Amino acid sequence: MSDILLEVKRLKKHFVVGKNFLKRNRAICKAVDDVSFTIKKGKTLGLVGESGCGKSTLGRSVLRLHDITSGEVKFNGVDLFDLSPKELKNLRKEIQIIFQDPFASLSPRMTIHDILREPLDVNKIGTVAEREAKIAEVMEIVGLRPQALNRYPHEFSGGQRQRVGIARALVLDPKFIVADEPVSALDVSVQAQVLNMIAELQESKGISFLFIAHDLAVVQHICDDVGVMYLGRLVEKASAETLYKNPKHPYTKALLSAIPVPDPNDKSIRIQLQGDVPSQINPPSGCTFRTRCPEATERCKEEAPMTHSTGIDGDEHLVACHLYR
Amino acid sequence: MNNLDIEKREPILTVDNLTVDFNTDKGRVRAIDGISFEVMPGETLAIVGESGCGKSVSSLSIMGLLPSPPGKIVDGSIKFNKRELIGLSEKEYRKVRGNEISMIFQEPMTALNPVLKISTQMIDVIRLHNRIGKSEAKRRAIDMLETVGIPSPEMRINEYPHQLSGGMRQRVMIAMALSCGPDLLLADEPTTALDVTIQAQVMTEMVRLQKKLGMAVILVTHDLGVVAESCQRVAVMYCGQIIEQASVQDIFASPKHPYTQGLLKSIPVVREKKIPRLATIEGMVPDLRDMPSGCRFADRCQFAEARCRASSPQLSGAGTHQVACFNPLGEMQ
Numbered sequence: 001m002s003d004i005l006l007e008v009k010r011l012k013k014h015f016v017v018g019k020n021f022l023k024r025n026r027a028i029c030k031a032v033d034d035v036s037f038t039i040k041k042g043k044t045l046g047l048v049g050e051s052g053c054g055k056s057t058l059g060r061s062v063l064r065l066h067d068i069t070s071g072e073v074k075f076n077g078v079d080l081f082d083l084s085p086k087e088l089k090n091l092r093k094e095i096q097i098i099f100q101d102p103f104a105s106l107s108p109r110m111t112i113h114d115i116l117r118e119p120l121d122v123n124k125i126g127t128v129a130e131r132e133a134k135i136a137e138v139m140e141i142v143g144l145r146p147q148a149l150n151r152y153p154h155e156f157s158g159g160q161r162q163r164v165g166i167a168r169a170l171v172l173d174p175k176f177i178v179a180d181e182p183v184s185a186l187d188v189s190v191q192a193q194v195l196n197m198i199a200e201l202q203e204s205k206g207i208s209f210l211f212i213a214h215d216l217a218v219v220q221h222i223c224d225d226v227g228v229m230y231l232g233r234l235v236e237k238a239s240a241e242t243l244y245k246n247p248k249h250p251y252t253k254a255l256l257s258a259i260p261v262p263d264p265n266d267k268s269i270r271i272q273l274q275g276d277v278p279s280q281i282n283p284p285s286g287c288t289f290r291t292r293c294p295e296a297t298e299r300c301k302e303e304a305p306m307t308h309s310t311g312i313d314g315d316e317h318l319v320a321c322h323l324y325r
Numbered sequence: 326m327n328n329l330d331i332e333k334r335e336p337i338l339t340v341d342n343l344t345v346d347f348n349t350d351k352g353r354v355r356a357i358d359g360i361s362f363e364v365m366p367g368e369t370l371a372i373v374g375e376s377g378c379g380k381s382v383s384s385l386s387i388m389g390l391l392p393s394p395p396g397k398i399v400d401g402s403i404k405f406n407k408r409e410l411i412g413l414s415e416k417e418y419r420k421v422r423g424n425e426i427s428m429i430f431q432e433p434m435t436a437l438n439p440v441l442k443i444s445t446q447m448i449d450v451i452r453l454h455n456r457i458g459k460s461e462a463k464r465r466a467i468d469m470l471e472t473v474g475i476p477s478p479e480m481r482i483n484e485y486p487h488q489l490s491g492g493m494r495q496r497v498m499i500a501m502a503l504s505c506g507p508d509l510l511l512a513d514e515p516t517t518a519l520d521v522t523i524q525a526q527v528m529t530e531m532v533r534l535q536k537k538l539g540m541a542v543i544l545v546t547h548d549l550g551v552v553a554e555s556c557q558r559v560a561v562m563y564c565g566q567i568i569e570q571a572s573v574q575d576i577f578a579s580p581k582h583p584y585t586q587g588l589l590k591s592i593p594v595v596r597e598k599k600i601p602r603l604a605t606i607e608g609m610v611p612d613l614r615d616m617p618s619g620c621r622f623a624d625r626c627q628f629a630e631a632r633c634r635a636s637s638p639q640l641s642g643a644g645t646h647q648v649a650c651f652n653p654l655g656e657m658q
Contacts, residue, residue: 050520051491157609158376187375187547192591192603199602214520217593221603244595258525260550262592264573272529273522275476276490 002077005176005208006039006062011071013054013061017281027281031057033232034071039176039225044202044209046223046240048216048255050277054232055212059178062210063095064088075176093123096169100181102161106153112164113149119172138167142197159190166197170205178210183218191218198222217259220244228252231280231288234307238317248310248319250293287322295323335407336363337508337541338387343401345382348394354613356382358565359401361640364509369535369542371552371573373588374562377610380545383562384511387543388428389418405509424454427502431514433494437486443470444482447501454505469500474530492523496530503534510535513545528555549592553577558645561585564610564621571646581646581653584622620650628652 013032031054039045047055061068064080073080075095083091099105106115116138120131139146142163153161162182169177179198183191199222201207213219219226220240227237228251236249247253250271257271273292278284287305290296299322307320345357357379364370374380385391387403389410403410405426413421422428430436438446447466448459455462463482470478473496486494495515502510515531516524532555535542544556552559552573559576561569561584569582580586590604608625617623619634626633633651640649 050522159609188549189375189588189591189606190609192593192605195593196602196605215593217595220595220599221593240599245597254522256595258521259595260524260528260548260554262549262553262577262589262594264553264577266553270525272525274526276492276523277520 003041004038005041007074009036009072011035011061012069013057014069029280030232035234037227039208042206042208043224044211044222046211046219046226048213048219049229052277053229055229056180059180059212063097063178093172094175096174096177098165098169098179098182101185102165105165108153111150111152116168116171134171138170142167159186162194176208180212195221216255231283235320242315242317248324249321250295251289334365337366338364339404341402344399345386345396346399347396351614356565360567362560364541364543366541367539369544369556371544371556371559373552373559375547378562379565380562381513384513384545423450424505425507426509427507428511429498429502429515431517433498436498439486442483442485443497450501451504469504473500491519495527508540510540510542567640568649575646579655581648582650583626583628586654
């Protein structure tokens with residue numbers, strides 16, 4: 001048995017936009033373009049990038065929440081897109097998701113108890129007593145009091161609602177959780193509480209995460225590997241330790257440098273990117289980052305860089321940039 | 326400009342004991358409980374705090390934009406250039422807004438009118454405060470867009486807000502806010518909705534413009550990283566009160582309030598080596614309807630003692646570093 005839990009191979013998800021009724025002049029938005037990675041059992045991959053880089057689309061593809069254009073998503077060796085609806089439903093027990101906005105992802109008309117009970121009912125897990133015991137167990141894990149069960153989502157603060165969202169993901173004992181910006185909507189002190197809770201879950205339950213975020217500082221705390229996305233492509237991927245110590249892609253460097261440092265005496269020079277993220281419908285030729293890249297050359301315009309490993313001593317450090325070839 | 330210069334001059338804005346109540350279904354709630362602060366000409370004051378601490382209500386009160394009802398200023402004064410703003414009629418307030426005090430909001434998409442071109446919106450603002458013709462106003466608007474770093478402004482001005490990216494929209498907001506040369510700019514979470522690389526661009530632009538135009542800025546934010554890079558003084562709010570006020574150097578180097586220290590410690594920063602757990606502030610912000618009678622932070626504070634629960638500490642302290650705590654950190658008991 002291999003220790004690879006999730007394997008994504010050359011995944012593409014293209015959306016057709018602006019289709020007219022004769023199907024002419026169709027524009028294609030390459031939300032996720034040729035992305036490959038693996039996640040080992042009990043490990044966490046962080047996926048970082050700016051708005052519109054395709055990180056959420058990728059997260060949803062991994063759950064088969066929508067169809068993909070091409071590629072493979074293998075969970076425990078089984079391709080998700082080969083499964084029948086029934087088999088898929090069975091597998092969904094093992095893959096869960098935590099959403100960014102805990103207010104939008106919890107039904108306002110259901111009590112916390114009903115929200116947590118629903119996944120167990122749908123999947124017909126255990127007896128009624130066992131289901132109730134499971135609910136009590138996850139409530140304790142996420143640090144909510146049992147009295148909260150009879151209340152509605154609007155009665156809770158953002159941090160508590162996110163705890164409910166996490167509890168709902170945990171109630172089926174999943175092996176893998178996609179966490180789509182789970183702490184972006186939270187205040188710093190609450191964010192730290194939730195991040196610590198996720199770190200504890202990794203250790204105590206051995207759950208693997210695909211952790212999607214836009215903040216590299218947040219990702220460092222809970223990820224083993226980190227991938228950086230730009231315009232639908234994975235431009236760099238390495239172990240967290242390597243990536244923060246030795247970022248290679250100019251975009252990763254700029255992202256790291258743009259994080260405001262909470263120290264007024266910090267005088268390090270910022271790499272400031274010019275301009276905006278280009279449109280995905282009509283991306284620049286060659287390397288898509290070249291329009292904002294401080295180190296772009298003629299070659300970047302003509303030829304898209306391939307992803308290759310630059311790591312030493314078996315350390316996999318993937319970079320898609322001409323500078324490293 | 327050094328600190329001595331600032332001390333000699335008169336503050337441009339003086340907020341004294343501002344108290345704001347909201348009438349809700351479940352009774353009266355005090356959103357702001359007697360806050361006082363000053364802003365000197367040309368300086369940047371940061372108001373920092375977590376959701377619901379009253380930082381946005383403070384800025385809306387200064388702008389005279391507090392929704393009333395349910396909000397009501399029940400006590401205190403707001404003096405701008407020695408003139409009392411509380412109690413001004415809507416007509417008088419309109420002359421102040423945009424002209425002398427401007428505001429930029431968090432979400433530029435909701436703050437801009439989606440059915441009007443940028444040109445229409447900007448020309449309206451400029452002509453409201455200046456007796457000039459349309460073409461003159463348009464020229465000034467284009468100049469302003471160029472100043473905030475929008476490429477090809479003469480084309481961009483004819484577009485609608487949805488045609489611009491988030492960063493561009495925020496630049497348009499800044500251009501609009503600055504188009505009448507205000508003395509004070511209120512920026513309420515101006516970069517929260519933006520990506521980090523765009524945030525860096527917009528903040529650099531704001532600091533540059535502030536230096537160029539010499540206006541004072543109140544930056545309302547929850548992001549202490551942004552504060553460290555662009556502000557001179559910081560006021561930290563918790564549950565409707567200012568609990569610590571100091572220069573940006575002092576706040577970061579030696580925070581005196583346990584809440585400020587907790588906030589600083591819980592920010593995730595990129596470190597050389599990963600730490601196993603982030604520092605947190607235990608517990609949650611108390612409900613505004615049910616505030617503790619003593620120090621509002623007492624229930625979450627690891628140093629709390631009996632007197633913290635019995636009475637409420639006042640903001641005090643020698644010089645420029647003030648704190649509302651009976652046991653300020655780093656001071657001998």
